[in-house]
Amino acid sequence: MSSKRVTRMALWRAILTFVAVVALFSCAPKAPPAPQAPAKPAPGSKLVTPADEVFAALGCAQKPLPYLIVEKNVLTPNPAKAGAEVLHSLVYAFCPKAGGQADTGTLTRSLTFKGKRVFSDVTKGVSVTPGRVAVDAFLAVPPGAEPGTYAYEVEYVSDSEARKRKAARVLSFEDTIELVLEK
Known part of the structure; x- marks a missing residue:
């Protein structure tokens, strides 16, 4: 055999070996992607089910x-630590009177610890939308908050x-959730 032919065969063997190695590594099982933290929901409300479907279903x-x-009312994480941010998720279903209008009112949130109110806020002009609605809001737990069980x-x-006539039905709800703070 001539030296050109040997060199050409060696070149082809090198190319075939390279292609085989690339093919082998491309078929090798890949490590699963690292788990990512779930996306943080944006605060606010979102219509989950239209009013006509909720009216029929309920x-x-x-x-x-x-x-x-109120169909869901949870705090996450719970238990939490002082200085943490806690997600309040609320899902409600609302069937209005004929005409299907949203209702407007006052929302009060409060946090009580050992019988003493440690946080309270009042928001006027809150709209309750017909249908099933999911509402997300965040609460910042103060860094110096004492560990224990709170009522939210x-x-x-x-x-x-x-409310003015007192003869008609008043629309309201009240719910309490336990929040546990750890050291």
């Missing part, structure tokens, strides 16, 4: 209207004419 035609029910209370009271 049998609102047979209920006194307006009808409001949420209350909504309608501004509607129902």
Whole structure:
């Protein structure tokens, strides 16, 4: 064999070896991607189910209207640590009176520890939208907060004419969740 032919064969062997190695590594199982923290939800409200579907699913035609029910009310993480940010997730279903209008009222949030109110805020002009709605809000736990069990209370009271007349049904809800702070 001539030396050109040997060199050419060696070159082809090198190329084939390179292609085989690349193919082998491209077929090798890959390590799974590192788990990522779930995306932080944006604060605010989002319509989950339209009003007509909620009206039918909850049998609102047979209920006194307006009808409001809290379906989910949780704090995450719970237990939490002082200085942490806690997500308050609330899901409600609302069937309004005929006409399907949103209701406006006052939302009060408060945090009680050992019978003493340590936080409270009042927001007027809060709109309750017909349908099933998810609401996310964040609470900052003060860095110096004492460990223990807190009561987190949420209350909504309608501004509607129902309160003024007292003859009609008043739209309101109140719910309390336990929040545990660890050292």
